[in-house]
Amino acid sequence: MISLRPNPFDPATLDDICVKARKAFATSGSGAFLRRKLGQSLEYREHRSYVFGDDVRHIDWRASLRHGRPDEFLVRSFEAEEQFQLLVIVDGSATMRAGMEDPHRVSKLEAALWICEALGHIAGNEAIGIGFASLGELSSRDRVSFVQGGQIGEAFAHFSQGLWSSKAPKGREEVSIGAELSRLKQSSVTIFITDFYRTNTAQAALEEAVQLASRGYRQAVVCELNSWPTERAILRDDIVSLGAVGAAAERSGAFQASGPDLTAAEDAIQAQRDGYAQALNRGGVVHFAWDFPDRPGFDAMAEGFRLRFHDFLLASELFGRVG
């Protein structure tokens, strides 16, 4: 097994990307990392229509009269803000690990760990708490620990080492979400780094986890690592024999993928991705598709990583909500 290679970013480049991401939002500046939650503070948020269950003491009679609808009352809502905490969940399944043994490729797991490290650096700079977890390790007994500042590096090293050296479970692993995601604070942001190759129950479990992570004021970001462009280039250019990946059996021999073969595979993958996208298309969930470059190799991947990470920061709304 090759070792985890260094992140293509150096810290200065990463800081530069953060600055650029902040500038992209009109509300950038102080408080960019604050997340709102409903609260009982004196901070007025908005007027909204009265619904059953609202405290009648919050009905703004004067505003309701000015609104001019006698059957509709307006209530004043208040909110509190607090620094959010970031949970990064990495999918450690077999499809994420494909290509780990090949020194000329960058596996999705390696790219995911690069993203984790970059996010950890940002969290350290912004003094926000961050936690790392893999999908498999979230059980009802485990607790995700959030760390800040100087502890982030140590936590990431421990996490990445454990995930890198572990082996993917045989067959389709389930996602043991447990109560951990339910215990997340309202101001939490959870980033899922995965591919959309899970199927059946594993897919449902992932979708449930994303739903839990986006409940209420919580925010969920699903970063989909799409390695098909790279793999398609390999299948197109080389004569290959295919090793087993997860539950998919090995195909030994010498194969040369034809155009129709690739088209058929691409259609199947796209259908799978569309299913995920449709399921995740709900409020509080941000879906970001991270496409790998269409040529294999470490250099191409590292170059693509630098470009795509900036887009990912913008799309994930870590520095502010769009709109």
Add this chain to the structure above:
Amino acid sequence: MLLGLLAFATVGLFLVVLLVKYMRRSKVRHVEISALQFLPELSEARQSRVRWQVSTPLRSPLFWLRFLILLTLLAILLLDGVLVPTKNAPAFGVLVAVDHSPSMAVGRPTRLQLANEMADKIVQHVTAQGGCSRVVAVPHTTPSNGVGDAGVSPIAMMHALSAALEDGSCHWTHLAVVSDLPKPPFFALSDARGQEVVAEGEALAADPLWFQVGEPEANSALTGADFKAAGLGGDGARLSLNIARFGDANSDLSLVVTGPKGQILSPDAPVDLGKGQEASVSYAVSEPGTYQAELEETGEFALDNRLALSIGAMSVLPIALDSDVSAGPLANLARQMAPVVGAERDDAVRIGLYSDQDGLGERGIYLVRGEAQGVNALGYFQKDSPLLEAVDLDLLEALKPRGLERLPEGFRSVAAGADGKVWIAVRAGAHPAVLMPEPAGGLVNANLADAQHLTWLVAFINAYRFVNQDRQPLLDVSHVDASGARLENLAYESDTAKPLGSNPELDDIQPVSMIGEAQSPLWPWLALVAIILLVAERFVALRLSGGRTA
């Protein structure tokens, strides 16, 4: 030759085949595709789709290993016959030559004692380094006095060392010479002991370690003598003795020269022997015999102070020309060879025309006049006679010399015609004589500068040498000891005042890695490389065949 070409072509063909095979090889890449579950059944790769790829062999370690194996095999065929020198293990053998020549007895302590101490130090150093050594005395000494009987030159030292180099008990890597002489610029090894020893010793003798011992000591020596024979004008014979002084001038010198009868000679002119580095003392001598010269000095080295001078004759033999040959080219030639005197001198070589038996009584060369008519030119020659040395016998025949009908009494024939007539005859004894034909064209008209007379000239000069050969050498000089015994090679011994040079440091004498004369062929080493490459190729191939390549 044919087999070699065949093997060369075979290996070259394999090389080309290997290259083509790898360039056209369809490399099957073993990959993990994360989207494997979405892939349909893929098409089998077809050979026709495999393309030429230069990069494929360059990336393959197996290709490089197989390429190197074939290259090594090619090199074995190409470099067949190439030899490489073998390198032996570091060796350390020092042959220490201690000069035991007479001048080593000079000094207190003597130079020989100092040399032996130096030799001991060298031996101790070599022994401490784990090497072997041997001390050799040059020249070999006699038990009586510890030094050699005669002087020795640096070259003569190597004569003695040749024997020591034959000693196979040690591999000699250094030659150390301990002497009172300074290191000579050239030090050659004698080949008296055979070419093999010379070849081995030349490397050592090329740059010997030279240790010089002994402080400079003043010395004076009789270095030689010159003799001037009595002149024709009545001036007497002169004997000159040469004296050389080495080091500081020694004023206490005296030279005593005694004649054959024991009489003490006086120098022609008084000479102050206390001045100058060289001096020459001249004496008038009047009779042949053995003279003795002895130099008295206060220096220690006395072997070069005594000379024995043997004078054979006081003058050269003159030539007496008969009246028949007193003019013309032959007379001119005779005057160039020796003084020409009148016929009354008893010790003269007479040159004249042959007339009859009675006229042949004296030492001389007698010429037979006239050409032979109608004689058979075929001649019979006594090939080992000195008279015919360097004489072209064919040209001698072409002269058609007139021969004598019969051999004169006391003569023996050297060359004769086919008709039995004598052309050249010689007589040995107290009055040596030669009979030979006159030059072509006669005594008066012959042009001796003409090339056709060269044969006659050579024979004439040979004849003059023949009639002079019983004469003793004019002067013979040698160093002798007090008993009159002859001493050799004292020329290198007299200068005991040579300054001391710088000696090598003992620590600089270290074991050396000798490049031996023996050479071994290169191909076994190349074959070893090929075998190692083959093993590596098998190892890599087995590993890869169990792994990623189909």
